[in-house]
Amino acid sequence: xxxxxxxxxxxxxxxxxxxxxxxxxxxxxxxxxxxxxxxxxxxxxxxxxxxxxxxxxxxxxxxxxxxxxxxxxxxxxxxxxxxxxxxxxxxxxxxxxxxxxxxxxxxxxxxxxxxxxxxxxxxxxxxxxxxxxxxxxxxxxxxxxxxxxxxxxxxxxxxxxxxxxxxx
Numbered sequence: 001x002x003x004x005x006x007x008x009x010x011x012x013x014x015x016x017x018x019x020x021x022x023x024x025x026x027x028x029x030x031x032x033x034x035x036x037x038x039x040x041x042x043x044x045x046x047x048x049x050x051x052x053x054x055x056x057x058x059x060x061x062x063x064x065x066x067x068x069x070x071x072x073x074x075x076x077x078x079x080x081x082x083x084x085x086x087x088x089x090x091x092x093x094x095x096x097x098x099x100x101x102x103x104x105x106x107x108x109x110x111x112x113x114x115x116x117x118x119x120x121x122x123x124x125x126x127x128x129x130x131x132x133x134x135x136x137x138x139x140x141x142x143x144x145x146x147x148x149x150x151x152x153x154x155x156x157x158x159x160x161x162x163x164x165x166x167x168x
Contacts, residue, residue, distance in 0.1 A: 018100075027111050030062060034099055034106035037062040046112065051086035062110060080115045092116040 022029055028046035030039050042050075042057040050057075050065065067082040067090060083091045096111045136143055142159035144152055160166050 022109065025111070027113055030057070030110045030112070031100075032062045032108050032110060034108045040107065049085065049091070049112065049114075050083075056086070080119060083112075092119040 022031065022041070023043050025043055026045055028049045029043045030046055031041040032039055039057045039060050039062060042052070042054060046057070047053065052060070065083045067084045081093055081095055083093050085091055092115045094113045094115045096113070097108050098111075100107045100109060136145070137156050139156055140158055142156070142162045144155040144159050147153050155165065
């Protein structure tokens with residue numbers, strides 16, 4: 001294997017089979033210098049997703065795609081990250097990284113998967129849970145929440161007033 005270098009061709013450090021897999025993969029993939037995050041290559045799916053050309057990607061580091069934390073008004077879970085495309089739109093993505101062995105300097109391949117649908121479902125679920133908790137807490141009817149063993153998990157204010165009992 002040859003040393004990764006932008007001048008020697010974006011995918012020159014990859015075996016032919018790996019290069020074909022990288023280039024033709026349906027998910028966005030980026031090859032980055034492990035030490036600096038410098039983007040060495042981007043597949044067609046990454047170019048379509050982020051809106052950058054190969055030449056523009058070559059001027060970026062992986063960190064340039066990540067939306068700054070202070071700009072994030074999102075509650076992200078798990079591997080989810082907020083990225084920005086060339087147009088400035090926010091993309092919610094999961095990023096998976098694998099270092100290619102036996103290369104010097106080290107190269108990592110990042111696979112990016114759209115997580116916006118999962119994020120939207122999680123947000124909708126959070127809103128529904130908050131709504132259900134408000135209904136429970138503010139109901140004029142005495143309500144108690146039991147677990148699978150019929151032990152009291154919590155009760156609302158009306159239950160406490162009626163029975164003089166509180167969850168601890």
